[in-house]
Amino acid sequence: MTDATPQATVKPEKPAGSGRAIWQQFRSHKGAVFGLAVLTFLVLAVLIGPYLWQPEKLSVAQAMKVRNQPPSWQFPLGTDQLGRDMLVRMMQAGKVSLAVGFVAMIIAITVGTLIGVLAGYFRRLDGPLMRMTDMFLALPLIPLLLVMVMLFRDRIASVMGPELGAFTLIVFAIGITSWMQAARIVRGEVLALKEREYVLAARSIGVAPRRIILRHILPNVVSPVMVAATLGVAEAIITESVLSFLGLGFPPDFPTWGRLLFDGLQYMQLYPERVIWPGLAISLTVLSVNYIGDGLRDALDPRIRGR
Amino acid sequence: MLTFTLRRLLVAIPTLLFISLVIFLLVDLAPGSPLSDIPLTVPPDVRQRMIEALGADQPVFVRYVLWLRQFFWVEPAYLLDGWFGTNLANGEQRILSWQARSPVFTIIGERIPQTLIVIGTAYLVGVLIALPIGIYSAYRQYSAFDQFGTLFAMIGFSVPTFFSGTLFIIIFAVWLGWFPTKYDTQLEVTDWASFVEQLRQMALPVMTLGLANAAVISRYMRSSMLDNMTQDYVRTARAKGMTERTVVLKHVLRNSMIPVVTVIALGIPSIFGGAIITENLFGVNGIGAALIGAIHASDLPMVQTLAFIFAVLIVTFNLIADILYGLLDPRIRYD
Numbered sequence: 001m002t003d004a005t006p007q008a009t010v011k012p013e014k015p016a017g018s019g020r021a022i023w024q025q026f027r028s029h030k031g032a033v034f035g036l037a038v039l040t041f042l043v044l045a046v047l048i049g050p051y052l053w054q055p056e057k058l059s060v061a062q063a064m065k066v067r068n069q070p071p072s073w074q075f076p077l078g079t080d081q082l083g084r085d086m087l088v089r090m091m092q093a094g095k096v097s098l099a100v101g102f103v104a105m106i107i108a109i110t111v112g113t114l115i116g117v118l119a120g121y122f123r124r125l126d127g128p129l130m131r132m133t134d135m136f137l138a139l140p141l142i143p144l145l146l147v148m149v150m151l152f153r154d155r156i157a158s159v160m161g162p163e164l165g166a167f168t169l170i171v172f173a174i175g176i177t178s179w180m181q182a183a184r185i186v187r188g189e190v191l192a193l194k195e196r197e198y199v200l201a202a203r204s205i206g207v208a209p210r211r212i213i214l215r216h217i218l219p220n221v222v223s224p225v226m227v228a229a230t231l232g233v234a235e236a237i238i239t240e241s242v243l244s245f246l247g248l249g250f251p252p253d254f255p256t257w258g259r260l261l262f263d264g265l266q267y268m269q270l271y272p273e274r275v276i277w278p279g280l281a282i283s284l285t286v287l288s289v290n291y292i293g294d295g296l297r298d299a300l301d302p303r304i305r306g307r
Numbered sequence: 308m309l310t311f312t313l314r315r316l317l318v319a320i321p322t323l324l325f326i327s328l329v330i331f332l333l334v335d336l337a338p339g340s341p342l343s344d345i346p347l348t349v350p351p352d353v354r355q356r357m358i359e360a361l362g363a364d365q366p367v368f369v370r371y372v373l374w375l376r377q378f379f380w381v382e383p384a385y386l387l388d389g390w391f392g393t394n395l396a397n398g399e400q401r402i403l404s405w406q407a408r409s410p411v412f413t414i415i416g417e418r419i420p421q422t423l424i425v426i427g428t429a430y431l432v433g434v435l436i437a438l439p440i441g442i443y444s445a446y447r448q449y450s451a452f453d454q455f456g457t458l459f460a461m462i463g464f465s466v467p468t469f470f471s472g473t474l475f476i477i478i479f480a481v482w483l484g485w486f487p488t489k490y491d492t493q494l495e496v497t498d499w500a501s502f503v504e505q506l507r508q509m510a511l512p513v514m515t516l517g518l519a520n521a522a523v524i525s526r527y528m529r530s531s532m533l534d535n536m537t538q539d540y541v542r543t544a545r546a547k548g549m550t551e552r553t554v555v556l557k558h559v560l561r562n563s564m565i566p567v568v569t570v571i572a573l574g575i576p577s578i579f580g581g582a583i584i585t586e587n588l589f590g591v592n593g594i595g596a597a598l599i600g601a602i603h604a605s606d607l608p609m610v611q612t613l614a615f616i617f618a619v620l621i622v623t624f625n626l627i628a629d630i631l632y633g634l635l636d637p638r639i640r641y642d
Contacts, residue, residue, distance in 0.1 A: 031461070131321075134318075134322065135321075135322050135325045135326070138322050138326060138618065138621050138622050138625060139326055139329065139618065139621075140326075140576075140580060140614060140617035140618045140620075140621055141580065142580045142583055143580070143583070143598060143610075143613065143614040143617045144329070144330070144333070144614060146583075146598070146599070146602055147330070147333055147334070147602070147610055147611075147614055148333065150602045150605070150610070151333065151334065234465070238467050241467060241469070242467065242469065242584060245469045245584065246583070246584070246587060246599055247599075247603070248602065258469075261469065261470065261473070265473065268473065268476065268477060268481070269481050269488075272477045272481065275470075275473050275477070276474070276477075279467075279469075279470035279473060279474070280470075282467060282470060283462075283465055283466040283467070283470055286464075286465040286466075286467070287461065287462065287465035287466075290461060290464055290465050291461070
């Protein structure tokens, strides 16, 4: 009891802004910092990379000569069976993979937050909406997504073109089948928040429910939603690559990492690196996003922060 | 307990109906009526009977009920006929696969053992790896072993099975040559040599699925153990002078198993979903591979039935998990 640490009491810390405190807590999570660094690197690589790495255009005859090349200075990741530069393909594929992850997450979070807020705030809607959430949770996701892609791919492709069509269909399909976690989290938060005094005060001076939700409730559910969103990106990227891996995702000339992996499978025995690059990219993205989510959870939780 | 079970059962029925409706409508609303797509290889009289059985000219609602009837009445009737030699089905039209032109359920019945052998073993191996890791990481929290376990779990969460499976094939089958790359469905276990061969070909798929599951379950085990380690009854047990072994493996473990058992039950349906990938990767001829094959062949009855079977699995195991939790933990029965 006598050897209590005196330093802690002697040095009163300057009260930092909450953004600063969150960042400090986030930085103390080694995995999260590593994840942020890796993810930033990957995002920059797929966004800026194509401007920095512009290999000369090869004619078909030239391309046929450089098929299946091992990594070299001319082709840092080698070439594929049609003589295409793997590095360029990896960057293009990464752009699509990451875009699918982010857009699908935004759809899922928007739907999830909307349903969560409605169910949490309006008692009459709570029962039906939560039953619906439970039912969606019981849907067999992968089989259902496969069926959706199989049935609607050609129709949507004929309206919007094969590339945009595949993107819209897959993003939409993933988005509307993965909002349930967010809805549950938000509902729980809203149920607790709406009993708070400031919400009561707002209601007693006649503020409309819409305004209470927008001004007083939504800003307070941002942190759990952000954690769910981070993890949602990882989930969406994995789901998309599963679809592509099963041959029911993106067309081969508009690849994602999952599609590249699927294409590489045939040549796995001779050129294993063609499977390893996209697989590594997916795994690293998901791993770093998961670590970021972990770090965010700690950083945004005021009970853990500053401990 | 009985009311609790009954209530859970009653909730499961509308859920199943909802899922069947989603699956039915998805196929029904898709461009082109499924019945106009019946391949020309199906004989005209069979086609006529299929159209009548599904009521293709009826409104959507009637068609849905007819589809349900085929699923829940005609097919079980055939199953009972097969078992007891009765004649319940009365020669009614069964759900036919368009690519094989034989009843969908016969094909599924042939495929399910393959899935169950591989998936079941994988899940068992996963659980057996996960439990000791979880227990020891919780007992020695923040030790090197625990850190390693956390890393292992994080990697297990993040590396998708299609990539870990491919890596295993490249490393263990192509480079080292220890195991075959493809699963041979024809292999029959008759003697010791073929049994060893069976074990060798199961090794890679089981490893792939088992590790992915072990990662998840070990985390749950760890956090559940940690929750219980600081409870008063643990201190009491220690104060009574019980050995550390008794305290951890009897008192703490038993109480920590309650949520873990439900997580294990809840994980079973998702592993069937994961099996779709593994089966395709390793060429296991199970229901996951059947689903992908049917999708590529546009075999709609097969796809509908398999998707619904996956849904039934999910709902059933959710129910089992709920009831198990109620059995193990009387506090949540609220009746």
